[in-house]
Amino acid sequence: MGGVSEPGGRGWGVGVPVEAHRALAAAASAALDAYTTATTEHDRATLAAVVADGADGTPTMRIDVLVEDAILTALSRHPVNILTEETGWVDNGSALTLVMDPVDGSANAAAGVPLSAFSAAVAEDGVFTEALTVWLDTGRSWWARAGVPSPLRTTGRRALAGAAVSLLRPHPANAAASAAWWEVVRRAARVRILSTSCLEGALVAQGATDAFADAATDTHRLVDIAASVVLAEAAGGAVRDVFGRAVELDTDLTRRWSGVVGASPELADELASVLRTAYEAGRDG
Amino acid sequence: MGGVSEPGGRGWGVGVPVEAHRALAAAASAALDAYTTATTEHDRATLAAVVADGADGTPTMRIDVLVEDAILTALSRHPVNILTEETGWVDNGSALTLVMDPVDGSANAAAGVPLSAFSAAVAEDGVFTEALTVWLDTGRSWWARAGVPSPLRTTGRRALAGAAVSLLRPHPANAAASAAWWEVVRRAARVRILSTSCLEGALVAQGATDAFADAATDTHRLVDIAASVVLAEAAGGAVRDVFGRAVELDTDLTRRWSGVVGASPELADELASVLRTAYEAGRDG
Numbered sequence: 079m080g081g082v083s084e085p086g087g088r089g090w091g092v093g094v095p096v097e098a099h100r101a102l103a104a105a106a107s108a109a110l111d112a113y114t115t116a117t118t119e120h121d122r123a124t125l126a127a128v129v130a131d132g133a134d135g136t137p138t139m140r141i142d143v144l145v146e147d148a149i150l151t152a153l154s155r156h157p158v159n160i161l162t163e164e165t166g167w168v169d170n171g172s173a174l175t176l177v178m179d180p181v182d183g184s185a186n187a188a189a190g191v192p193l194s195a196f197s198a199a200v201a202e203d204g205v206f207t208e209a210l211t212v213w214l215d216t217g218r219s220w221w222a223r224a225g226v227p228s229p230l231r232t233t234g235r236r237a238l239a240g241a242a243v244s245l246l247r248p249h250p251a252n253a254a255a256s257a258a259w260w261e262v263v264r265r266a267a268r269v270r271i272l273s274t275s276c277l278e279g280a281l282v283a284q285g286a287t288d289a290f291a292d293a294a295t296d297t298h299r300l301v302d303i304a305a306s307v308v309l310a311e312a313a314g315g316a317v318r319d320v321f322g323r324a325v326e327l328d329t330d331l332t333r334r335w336s337g338v339v340g341a342s343p344e345l346a347d348e349l350a351s352v353l354r355t356a357y358e359a360g361r362d363g
Numbered sequence: 364m365g366g367v368s369e370p371g372g373r374g375w376g377v378g379v380p381v382e383a384h385r386a387l388a389a390a391a392s393a394a395l396d397a398y399t400t401a402t403t404e405h406d407r408a409t410l411a412a413v414v415a416d417g418a419d420g421t422p423t424m425r426i427d428v429l430v431e432d433a434i435l436t437a438l439s440r441h442p443v444n445i446l447t448e449e450t451g452w453v454d455n456g457s458a459l460t461l462v463m464d465p466v467d468g469s470a471n472a473a474a475g476v477p478l479s480a481f482s483a484a485v486a487e488d489g490v491f492t493e494a495l496t497v498w499l500d501t502g503r504s505w506w507a508r509a510g511v512p513s514p515l516r517t518t519g520r521r522a523l524a525g526a527a528v529s530l531l532r533p534h535p536a537n538a539a540a541s542a543a544w545w546e547v548v549r550r551a552a553r554v555r556i557l558s559t560s561c562l563e564g565a566l567v568a569q570g571a572t573d574a575f576a577d578a579a580t581d582t583h584r585l586v587d588i589a590a591s592v593v594l595a596e597a598a599g600g601a602v603r604d605v606f607g608r609a610v611e612l613d614t615d616l617t618r619r620w621s622g623v624v625g626a627s628p629e630l631a632d633e634l635a636s637v638l639r640t641a642y643e644a645g646r647d648g
Contacts, residue, residue: 185527189527189572190374190566190569190570190571191572192571215501216477242470242474247548247553247554248554250545260535263532263533268470268532269532269556270476270558271556272556273553273555281475284475286476287476
């Protein structure tokens, strides 16, 4: 792993890793600087204000815009393609695309809950090859490149029984998804909701928790799970979708997934299967 | 607030505040050092190993023991009374008692989820007068003393509808408590589970979230909520118990509460009432 490894071998680095692709590194550094400035200069209400509808159809907060604009400025010297929350798809005719969430956990970031991340994956000719997630509140980072040995190592857990699982918050208006959510609570040993998908994916890759899932609400956009695909696979884990859809590069930002990140392929498969079965029973019941 | 205030007025300090009572400061400094050493020198399995039954009747992990032992050594020069998780009640004949959780969020700390805290309240002749919570992974701190103006300020929110609420994880085997848990999900705008009560209480005092609750599972020991009483009240909030019990100094560590920390007395009352009503309906239904 790049950057300076922290003592204790906990799997994260500190700061932007030196091995990262220069466009990825430039984007991450710009995000860290812009996040610090934004949270220093603005109060919560200002950061949380909805200032636009993003390219993905969801509302965009001012903090998202501030960080994304800084990233785009930094990337003007790196003509890769960009797929990101607010701006959408920017085709610069490159073989490389950065799939990026400038501020994962925007609601946390705006409110002052110190759990938000810059997160991006590099796709080369459509295949995810490298990823970097940086915890904006501390500068800790998780980086991996496909084919390069990584110090990241999941827990290796194979079964949901006894697992520690992070979930997106439940959506009580969606009865079938709520049934799926609760089924995981019944089977897992421990459940967390940190409200920051990319950081929760990184914690699976690091071996701090066993799995993370969107419990069949189809909330995940590609930018919420792309980095976890690379990080989890480099660490021995796997990413699935509850409904079996491939997590793949697509410039259509309205596509959604119910992403599942597992410490092993077996756990990712079981968790996706449990969620889908409970969702379908809830929908038909 | 003590320590160095971070830019942006987010309400936390950095490190152990200079205004803190010297016993409290000594305990916090020892906890920070011991936590860093423990997580540097030991792997997850070692830190998570259950090495004793604590004085409160719950299992104690090695990380709890390592940090608590370091604190007790540091406090040998400060003869206050101590009430803490593993050792229990130590009567040194002082008018002051430190009610202390050496590592709040032990499961997070042992696993490598970077959300755990040292947290303690000072009781003078039985009344909580000062509190300090320190996020062990970053050194950020929240401190308050009763009667001393504090920069901590809650959101001030008065109603559960639209609120952001942190909850202890649900206990699916307890049907009545699960009904209470889900009722909060239905009414709140956002739910988080960070698995670290003292840090979640501090985030309410800081105004990053509106409330935190144990949804009628009677999991909270005094050490889990004592600091939040002082921090929340200094910031305009309030602490309640779902079943109306006073949150008060008691050397009996087997006592339990279902603590509720609210951004305002009105919100704390409403949340406690909603939880109790849903719990009783679930129990009798």
